Every structure is written in C-alpha cells, then in structure tokens.
Amino acid sequence: MWAPVSHRPGWLAIPLLMVIAIPAGDVFLPPDIHLAHILVVATALTAMGYGPRPTALIGALSVLALIAAGAERNTLTTESVLVELVSLTVLCALLVVFTHLRDRHGRELLRARTVSDTAQRVVxxxxxxxxxxxxxxxxxxxxxxxxxxxxxxxxxxxxxxxxxxxxxxxxxxxxxxxxxxxxxxxxxxxxxxxxxxxxxxxxxxxxxxxxxxxxxxxxxxxxxxxxxxxxxxxxxxxxxxxxxxxxxxxxxxxxxxxxxxxxxxxxxxxxxxxxxxxxxxxxxxxxxxxxxxxxxxxxxxxxxxxxxxxxxxxxxxxxxxxxxxxxxxxxxxxxxxxxxxxxxxxxxxxxxxxxxxxxxxxxxxxx
Known part of the structure; x- marks a missing residue:
C-alpha cells in the first residue's frame, strides 16, 4: 500500500534536484544532446511518494525548467520542444488527478478498515x-x-x-x-x-x-x-x-x-x-x-x-x-x-x- 508523505521525508529532494540539475546540465552539453525531456521523471517520482499538491508543484517547476532550457538554447519555439512542453504539461496534469483519486481511495479504504477492525475486535x-x-x-x-x-x-x-x-x-x-x-x-x-x-x-x-x-x-x-x-x-x-x-x-x-x-x-x-x-x-x-x-x-x-x-x-x-x-x-x-x-x-x-x-x-x- 502507498505510504503517506511522513514516511518519505527525503523523497522530495530527488525530484527537486532533478528539476535544478537537468536544465543546468543542458547548458554544458552539445546541441544534439538534450536532457530536458527527462523532467517527466521528476513529476512521476513525486507522484509515487506524495499527494496532489506536491505533485502539482514539481510538475509546474518541471514545465518552467523545460521552458528555461528551451529559452537558453533558443529552441523554445521549435516543434520538438513544443511537443515536449505540451506532453509534459498534460502528463503532469494526469499525475495530479491520479494522486488525488489515489489519496481519496486510500482514505476511504482506511476508514472502512478502521470500522471493520473495530467491529471485529468487539466480537x-x-x-x-x-x-x-x-x-x-x-x-x-x-x-x-x-x-x-x-x-x-x-x-x-x-x-x-x-x-x-x-x-x-x-x-x-x-x-x-x-x-x-x-x-x-x-x-x-x-x-x-x-x-x-x-x-x-x-x-x-x-x-x-x-x-x-x-x-x-x-x-x-x-x-x-x-x-x-x-x-x-x-x-x-x-x-x-x-x-x-x-x-x-x-x-x-x-x-x-x-x-x-x-x-x-x-x-x-x-x-x-x-x-x-x-x-x-x-x-x-x-x-x-x-x-x-x-x-x-x-x-x-x-x-x-x-x-x-x-x-x-x-x-x-x-x-x-x-x-x-x-x-x-x-x-x-x-x-x-x-x-x-x-x-x-x-x-x-x-x-x-x-x-x-x-x-x-x-x-x-x-x-
């Protein structure tokens, strides 16, 4: 079962580091090597360990990081970067919806299990x-x-x-x-x-x-x-x-x-x-x-x-x-x-x- 945020206090440092390191690394790489598309991993990792709000935050930072990387390389308006930007935005939105539904289901399951355990322990x-x-x-x-x-x-x-x-x-x-x-x-x-x-x-x-x-x-x-x-x-x-x-x-x-x-x-x-x-x-x-x-x-x-x-x-x-x-x-x-x-x-x-x-x-x- 998915563990709550309090069980993974250091987990958020990984996607935050990725959001910072990937655009910065792009500056020092040859033009034909582009890492910004990996930013989707940062949002996915956040969704694994946190709820919708942290996921939305990292997702927004990832989109901004992709925009910054594209502007730095003067490729922001190219077809490739625009497709990456739209894809990342849509995927981040879907992950936020997913974490919201997962958390709501988890709360409902926890309530049902608490009631069940209480009833059984009365018996x-x-x-x-x-x-x-x-x-x-x-x-x-x-x-x-x-x-x-x-x-x-x-x-x-x-x-x-x-x-x-x-x-x-x-x-x-x-x-x-x-x-x-x-x-x-x-x-x-x-x-x-x-x-x-x-x-x-x-x-x-x-x-x-x-x-x-x-x-x-x-x-x-x-x-x-x-x-x-x-x-x-x-x-x-x-x-x-x-x-x-x-x-x-x-x-x-x-x-x-x-x-x-x-x-x-x-x-x-x-x-x-x-x-x-x-x-x-x-x-x-x-x-x-x-x-x-x-x-x-x-x-x-x-x-x-x-x-x-x-x-x-x-x-x-x-x-x-x-x-x-x-x-x-x-x-x-x-x-x-x-x-x-x-x-x-x-x-x-x-x-x-x-x-x-x-x-x-x-x-x-x-x-």
Missing part, C-alpha cells in the same frame, strides 16, 4: 493476561487477508471462584462465519457469569447457537442446515488442581505437564455433538475432569493448526512438536508454535488458526 475481545490463579495467552490468524477474525473463536471469563474458557471453530467462510462466531461468543458471554454448572452453561450456549443459526433460512443460505460450531468449554476452579472439560465435537486440548514434560491429549469420556446440532441428540452433557497441577499448561487449538500440511501433504503433528517448548511461558509457547507452523506450511496459512494457552500458577486455598 473477539482481547484476552486478559491474568485471571485468578491462571496466566492466559491467545493467538489468532485469519485465513482472509486484512481480517482480524474469521471462523475461529475463543474467550475467557471469571465466575464464582473459577475461570471458564471456550475455543471453537465455525463451519463456514466469509461474513457468514463471522456472524456465527458472534452468535457463539455472545451466547457464552451472556451465560458464563450466571455461575451455573458447566453442563447447564453448554446447554444454554447450544440453545442460543441453534436458535441463531436457524435464523439463516434455506432460502437465504443453501448451507444453513449444515452450519454448526465445534467447541471445547473448560471450567478451572481456583481451589482445586483440576480442569473440568466438555467437548462438542472439537479436537482435544493438550495437557503440558510441568513435572514430566509430557504432552497428553485430554480426550473426554463422552463427547457431545457440535453446537447447533445438539437438537439431534437427547444425551445430557457430561463433564470429564482432568488433573491440572501448578505449573501445568493446557493448549487449546482449532483444526486449522492440526490440518496444516507440509509440501508432502502431511498434517502438522502438534502434540509431537509442542513437546520441545513445553517449559515455555504461555506467550512464548504460542510464538514458537506459530513460527514453526508457518515454516512447516511454507510460509502461508490457508485456514483460520486459533490457539489458547492457560497456565496454572497456583491453587488458591479457601480461607
């Missing part, structure tokens, strides 16, 4: 770095260029002596996936502070997501009946060295043990259907409890991580690779994984990627 709020006895870090990369969020989501909230977290993956792409992301996150945030048991929280989120997705009728969206959200929800109490987990069709979190360095997938006993498909099953939500000791970390992720392929088409082995960084702090751990993931994929990620690391710093003993 995907930044994670706190500390919540209760836990340290958190999140990482998000959208597959869409210039987009902050897409079809992946995560959130964390404090409630009644515990921390609750969710990570999910919306089926779908584009604006529709962002809408579903907002529905799922809104449902989680609306219910998480009610201090209800985790199965009731998931049931509420399921009802809200199912109702929200149903608003997209088959007529408006041919794939409406196939839209859903895979998710994992965790409840981590402050005073117990455990983590309660319910999985709704989502990849299992990874437990990184502080004492052994082992990486263990947290497979729940009875996984539930993805959110939005819960009406297809009458099975109640079952909580699976895992040990979560001081210094341990839990890595939550979406399938954009594990389905990243290398040049041979092999999926990224997250559980195997993350072992090398199991002793890293949450933020550093995520940075290592992202860098390794990009290198594994050859530099480009073709799917939304979301990761969340939660580290237990201590177990709070109640008074």
């Amino acid at each position: 995907m709020r930044p994670l706190p770095t500390r919540t209760g006895p836990l340290t958190l870090a999140g990482e998000y990369h959208s597959a869409e260029a210039d987009a902050y969020i897409g079809g992946d989501l995560y959130a964390a909230a404090r409630t009644c002596g515990s921390t609750r977290l969710v990570i999910g993956d919306v089926r779908g792409k584009g604006l529709a996936s962002i809408s579903d992301t907002a529905i799922a996150l809104g449902a989680f945030r609306a219910a998480v502070h009610r201090c209800i048991p985790l199965p009731e929280l998931v049931a509420y989120v399921e009802d809200t997501v199912g109702w929200g997705l149903a608003e997209f009728s088959e007529a408006a969206d041919p794939d409406a009946g196939e839209r859903f959200v895979t998710a994992v929800l965790l409840d981590i109490p402050d005073d117990q060295a455990v983590a309660h987990v319910i999985s709704c069709g989502h990849p299992p979190p990874l437990l990184l043990s502080r004492t052994t360095g082992a990486v263990t997938p947290l497979h729940v006993a009875e996984p539930a259907p993805p959110l939005g498909l819960g009406a297809m099953s009458d099975t109640p939500y079952t909580v699976t409890t895992f040990p979560f000791e001081e210094g341990d970390r839990i890595l939550l992720y979406t399938d954009g991580v594990t389905e990243t392929r290398d040049a041979d088409g092999t999926f990224y082995p997250l559980a195997e690779r993350v072992t090398k960084w199991s002793d890293q702090a949450p933020r550093c751990l995520l940075q290592k994984v992202v860098a390794d993931l990009r290198a594994y994929a050859g530099g480009l990620l073709h799917d939304d990627v979301a990761m969340l690391v939660v580290q237990r710093d201590q177990v709070l003993v109640p008074d």
Whole structure:
C-alpha cells in the first residue's frame, strides 16, 4: 500500500534536484544532446511518494525548467520542444488527478478498515493476561487477508471462584462465519457469569447457537442446515488442581505437564455433538475432569493448526512438536508454535488458526 508523505521525508529532494540539475546540465552539453525531456521523471517520482499538491508543484517547476532550457538554447519555439512542453504539461496534469483519486481511495479504504477492525475486535475481545490463579495467552490468524477474525473463536471469563474458557471453530467462510462466531461468543458471554454448572452453561450456549443459526433460512443460505460450531468449554476452579472439560465435537486440548514434560491429549469420556446440532441428540452433557497441577499448561487449538500440511501433504503433528517448548511461558509457547507452523506450511496459512494457552500458577486455598 502507498505510504503517506511522513514516511518519505527525503523523497522530495530527488525530484527537486532533478528539476535544478537537468536544465543546468543542458547548458554544458552539445546541441544534439538534450536532457530536458527527462523532467517527466521528476513529476512521476513525486507522484509515487506524495499527494496532489506536491505533485502539482514539481510538475509546474518541471514545465518552467523545460521552458528555461528551451529559452537558453533558443529552441523554445521549435516543434520538438513544443511537443515536449505540451506532453509534459498534460502528463503532469494526469499525475495530479491520479494522486488525488489515489489519496481519496486510500482514505476511504482506511476508514472502512478502521470500522471493520473495530467491529471485529468487539466480537473477539482481547484476552486478559491474568485471571485468578491462571496466566492466559491467545493467538489468532485469519485465513482472509486484512481480517482480524474469521471462523475461529475463543474467550475467557471469571465466575464464582473459577475461570471458564471456550475455543471453537465455525463451519463456514466469509461474513457468514463471522456472524456465527458472534452468535457463539455472545451466547457464552451472556451465560458464563450466571455461575451455573458447566453442563447447564453448554446447554444454554447450544440453545442460543441453534436458535441463531436457524435464523439463516434455506432460502437465504443453501448451507444453513449444515452450519454448526465445534467447541471445547473448560471450567478451572481456583481451589482445586483440576480442569473440568466438555467437548462438542472439537479436537482435544493438550495437557503440558510441568513435572514430566509430557504432552497428553485430554480426550473426554463422552463427547457431545457440535453446537447447533445438539437438537439431534437427547444425551445430557457430561463433564470429564482432568488433573491440572501448578505449573501445568493446557493448549487449546482449532483444526486449522492440526490440518496444516507440509509440501508432502502431511498434517502438522502438534502434540509431537509442542513437546520441545513445553517449559515455555504461555506467550512464548504460542510464538514458537506459530513460527514453526508457518515454516512447516511454507510460509502461508490457508485456514483460520486459533490457539489458547492457560497456565496454572497456583491453587488458591479457601480461607
């Protein structure tokens, strides 16, 4: 993207020097060598780095320099110089118009992007770095260029002596996936502070997501009946060295043990259907409890991580690779994984990627 003037403070010196040096050099050159036609480069260089006013200024100076060079050589009224003069004047005018349109488009694009970024950040709020006895870090990369969020989501909230977290993956792409992301996150945030048991929280989120997705009728969206959200929800109490987990069709979190360095997938006993498909099953939500000791970390992720392929088409082995960084702090751990993931994929990620690391710093003993 074109950089503003403030990013190129010395750029204007080049065309100014050309406007001065080219006519001056013409004085010392043989009559058959004429440099004044190169003045068009000065205006073009100005247009590359500045707006319409500096471009018009350099263009006017270039025209005057060409007139001065022609007068100096007594060739101002010759056909060749007149053609150069008219050509330079027309080209300078066109460059001024071009820079005006470019700047106006750039301002419109900047306003649109600012509004878009603000709206997206309202949906995907930044994670706190500390919540209760836990340290958190999140990482998000959208597959869409210039987009902050897409079809992946995560959130964390404090409630009644515990921390609750969710990570999910919306089926779908584009604006529709962002809408579903907002529905799922809104449902989680609306219910998480009610201090209800985790199965009731998931049931509420399921009802809200199912109702929200149903608003997209088959007529408006041919794939409406196939839209859903895979998710994992965790409840981590402050005073117990455990983590309660319910999985709704989502990849299992990874437990990184502080004492052994082992990486263990947290497979729940009875996984539930993805959110939005819960009406297809009458099975109640079952909580699976895992040990979560001081210094341990839990890595939550979406399938954009594990389905990243290398040049041979092999999926990224997250559980195997993350072992090398199991002793890293949450933020550093995520940075290592992202860098390794990009290198594994050859530099480009073709799917939304979301990761969340939660580290237990201590177990709070109640008074």
